[in-house]
Amino acid sequence: MRRLVVLAALLATGCGATVAAPEGGAAVTVENCGQRVTYDRTPSKVVTNDTGITELMFALGLADRMAGYVVGASQQGDIDSSPWRADYAKVPRLAEEISAEVVQGAGADLVFAGWNYGFSESKGFTPDSLKALGVPTYQLTEACRNGVGKQRGIMPPLEALYTDLENLGTIFHVEDRADALVAQYRKQVADAEKLVSGKPRPKVFLYDSGLDQPFTAGRNAAPQDVIGKAGGDNIFGDLDDSWTTVGWEAVVARAPEVVLINDYADGDAVTPDQKRAFLESYAPLREVPAIRDKRFFVLPYAALVESPRNPAAIEAFARYLAG
Structure with missing residues (x-):
């Protein structure tokens, strides 16, 4: 049984650097x-x-x-x-x-x-x-x-x-x-891709929030590349949108093998553990491979929206998928 993996912090270089810029500057x-x-x-x-x-x-x-x-x-x-x-x-x-x-x-x-x-x-x-x-x-x-x-x-x-x-x-x-x-x-990102080169590509469901309907990521949101460059396939990567709402029946039909949880306090289930507990207790998801096999990975919100944490998130997720 795989344990829930929580990445509490992503390291990045260049932290706190200060770069002077001109007060006026040309247009x-x-x-x-x-x-x-x-x-x-x-x-x-x-x-x-x-x-x-x-x-x-x-x-x-x-x-x-x-x-x-x-x-x-x-x-x-x-x-x-x-x-x-x-x-x-x-x-x-x-x-x-x-x-x-x-x-x-x-x-x-x-x-x-x-x-x-x-x-x-x-x-x-x-x-x-x-x-x-x-x-x-x-x-x-x-x-x-x-x-x-x-x-x-x-x-x-x-x-x-x-x-x-x-x-x-x-x-x-x-x-x-x-x-x-x-x-x-x-x-x-290129180094992270090498970690998963030649390995099977699991289907991944990004779970942000939502109990009645899940809020997830289409192909234009950061998780598309966080998942894809880390060696997985976003199950909603065909949606021409960034962050969007879908139905649970669509999640079941697409049978994800891994759930990537957004550590973001929004809705009724606000912590990663609460989100996982809901997914595991929701009867329609019982036979979904990711739920059945207990394959969950957590990243902070700031790593899953466009931000300078995206490359480190890709590396972290790639290491999990390659493990």
């Missing part, structure tokens, strides 16, 4: 979510939303360019396990939910967020509403709308990560640091 233009966006000056009071987004800034050594970050109470575990704990400690935590009032109160000159990672039409907090207030934005590429309703994702998840690192490198004039990180991450 730069990047492509963000399919649009050319120009930034007239180097931002110096950035507000970020969510742990993965915040850690992109930290990984690039840009903590000193931030006015603060917004992170919900359910993500405190991400902060505690973060390779960038020192940066979280020195940058103000502004609120648990982002809003125009939070942004204006911080005097933000850039908001870095994403659709369903802060931006929301229903809450009236969007790039357009911030533009009306004179506040520029940068949108997380994993969460870009793909032109089909509100579905998200316009490129493979790791390419989204590399794109954002390179764009942020341009915006903040730290291109060398961005290039070095991308090269490091590409090598880390």
Whole structure:
């Protein structure tokens, strides 16, 4: 019987680095979510939303360019396990939910967020509403709308990560640091792929949350590449979306051999152990191979959304699948 594997922390290099950026700087233009966006000056009071987004800034050594970050109470575990704990400690935590009032109160000159990672039409907090207030934005590429309703994702998840690192490198004039990180991450992923080369590829179900219906990841969310590069196949990799809701009958039909649990407190079952207990007790799943064989692996939320923890997550999961 395999025990539940919990990865409490993912190690990364370059933790807490600080890279100076010019106060003014020449205007730069990047492509963000399919649009050319120009930034007239180097931002110096950035507000970020969510742990993965915040850690992109930290990984690039840009903590000193931030006015603060917004992170919900359910993500405190991400902060505690973060390779960038020192940066979280020195940058103000502004609120648990982002809003125009939070942004204006911080005097933000850039908001870095994403659709369903802060931006929301229903809450009236969007790039357009911030533009009306004179506040520029940068949108997380994993969460870009793909032109089909509100579905998200316009490129493979790791390419989204590399794109954002390179764009942020341009915006903040730290291109060398961005290039070095991308090269490091590409090598880390390639090395992880070697661990599982030639081995059978198990079918993997990413379980985020949900009792009546599971919330999982399609092909445009980070778990697609976390699973795929680690030597597995995402059972919902055919869905042209990032994070989405499916039905339990679809999980049963696709017969996953491993369950990857998102350590994220959302819904009725909030801890990894509670999520596992629910899956094991839910009668329709009883004969699903992953449940029957008790094959569970846990990664923190910040490793399963687009973030600089993705390569280490791939390595950790690859070691589990190769074992």
